[in-house]
Amino acid sequence: MSELVIKNAYKAFDSLVVVDHLNIHIPEGCLLTLLGPSGCGKSTLLRCIAGLETLDEGQILLGGSDITHLRPQKRHIAMVFQHYALFPNMNVVENIEFGLKIKKLPADVRAAKVQKVLELVELQSCAKQKPASLSGGQKQRVALARGLVMEPKLLLLDEPLSALDARIRKSLRSQIRDIQKELQLTTIFVTHDQEEALAMSDQVVLLNQGRIEQHTSPEELYSRPASEFAAGFIGNYNMGSLHVFRQNGHHSPQAVRPETIQISLENGDIPGTIQSRTLLGSVVRYRVHTAHDDVLNVDVLNHGQLSTLSEGMAVFLSIPAAAVIALAPAH
Numbered sequence: 001m002s003e004l005v006i007k008n009a010y011k012a013f014d015s016l017v018v019v020d021h022l023n024i025h026i027p028e029g030c031l032l033t034l035l036g037p038s039g040c041g042k043s044t045l046l047r048c049i050a051g052l053e054t055l056d057e058g059q060i061l062l063g064g065s066d067i068t069h070l071r072p073q074k075r076h077i078a079m080v081f082q083h084y085a086l087f088p089n090m091n092v093v094e095n096i097e098f099g100l101k102i103k104k105l106p107a108d109v110r111a112a113k114v115q116k117v118l119e120l121v122e123l124q125s126c127a128k129q130k131p132a133s134l135s136g137g138q139k140q141r142v143a144l145a146r147g148l149v150m151e152p153k154l155l156l157l158d159e160p161l162s163a164l165d166a167r168i169r170k171s172l173r174s175q176i177r178d179i180q181k182e183l184q185l186t187t188i189f190v191t192h193d194q195e196e197a198l199a200m201s202d203q204v205v206l207l208n209q210g211r212i213e214q215h216t217s218p219e220e221l222y223s224r225p226a227s228e229f230a231a232g233f234i235g236n237y238n239m240g241s242l243h244v245f246r247q248n249g250h251h252s253p254q255a256v257r258p259e260t261i262q263i264s265l266e267n268g269d270i271p272g273t274i275q276s277r278t279l280l281g282s283v284v285r286y287r288v289h290t291a292h293d294d295v296l297n298v299d300v301l302n303h304g305q306l307s308t309l310s311e312g313m314a315v316f317l318s319i320p321a322a323a324v325i326a327l328a329p330a331h
C-alpha cells in the first residue's frame with residue numbers, strides 16, 4: 001500500500017503562512033495534481049512531502065508509515081523538478097544508474113533495472129549520450145527514469161513540463177500519465193497550468209494562499225467550480241455582476257461557461273450584437289454585447305454557419321437554467 005495521507009500540514013516562513021492546515025488523502029495509484037497560482041504554496045508542500053523542507057505542524061503518512069521526520073533518502077520518494085539537474089559528465093545510463101550504485105546493488109541487478117526503465121521512457125537509442133546532446137524532453141525523460149529506477153512508493157513532479165515547448169509538453173504529459181498508470185504509482189503533479197491539470201489527473205487540489213479551494217475530479221472542477229476563485233482559475237467563465245443573472249433572481253455570485261450559451265440568428269431570450277470574433281482552433285469565441293449591457297463570451301465549434309458570424313451582426317442568446325452555476329463568494 002502506498003497511499004499518502006497529509007494531516008493538518010502547516011508551514012510558515014516567518015509571518016508568511018504558506019501551507020495552512022491542509023488535509024489531503026491520495027489513494028494508492030492515484031495521480032493528484034496540486035494546481036494554483038504562483039506563490040500559493042504548491043512547491044513548498046511538495047518539498048515538505050519529499051523531506052526537503054520540514055513542516056511546522058502536522059503529519060505525513062506514506063503507506064501507513066509516519067515519514068514526517070524521516071530524512072529524504074529514507075522516504076522512498078522520487079522527485080522530478082522543472083530543471084533536470086542531470087550529471088553533465090555522465091551518459092544517460094550512468095545518470096539513471098547513479099542511485100542504484102549508491103545503494104550498492106550488484107552490477108547485473110543495476111543493468112536489468114536500468115534497461116527496464118530505459119524502455120519505459122523510450123530512451124534506449126540515447127543510452128550512451130551525454131545530457132548536453134539531448135533535447136529538453138529527452139533530458140526530462142532521463143530525470144524521470146532516474147526517479148523510477150529506484151522503485152519509489154511516491155513520485156513527485158514539480159512543474160516537470162514548464163521548460164519545454166508546447167508540442168513536447170503535450171506528448172510528454174501523456175507519456176508520463178501512461179507510465180504512471182502502468183506502474184500504478186501514487187503521484188503528485190504540481191502545475192499552475194489548468195489545461196495540464198485537467199488532462200492528466202485523477203484528482204485535482206486547487207490551492208489558494210496555502211488553503212484548499214476545491215479538491216475534486218478534473219471533470220467536476222471544470223464543470224462545477226465551487227467558488228469565484230475556482231471559476232476564475234478554470235475555463236473562461238462569464239462571471240461578475242451580470243444583468244442576466246440578476247434578472248433571474250440570483251444575487252449570489254454566478255458563472256456560466258461560454259460553450260453552454262446558445263447563439264442564434266433567429267430567436268433566443270437575450271438580443272445582442274457581436275463585438276468580436278476570435279478563432280481559437282477547434283472553437284470560435286464571440287464576445288456579444290447584450291441589450292442589457294452585459295458582455296458575454298460565447299463559444300461555438302468551428303464548423304457550420306454559426307462559426308462564421310462577423311462583428312456587428314445582430315444575434316440572440318439563450319442560457320439554459322442548468323448551465324448557471326452558483327458560486328461561493330471569494331474569501
Ligand SMILES: Nc1ncnc2c1ncn2[C@@H]1O[C@H](COP(=O)(O)OP(=O)(O)OP(=O)(O)O)[C@@H](O)[C@H]1O
Pocket residue numbers: 013016018036037038039040041042043044045192
Ligand atoms: N525558503 C523560503 N523562505 C522564505 N519564503 C519562501 C521560501 N520558500 C518559499 N517561500 C515563499 O512561500 C510562498 C509559496 O512559495 P511556493 O514556491 O511554495 O509557491 P508555488 O505555489 O509553488 O509558486 P510557483 O508556482 O511560483 O512555484 C512564496 O511567497 C515564496 O516566496
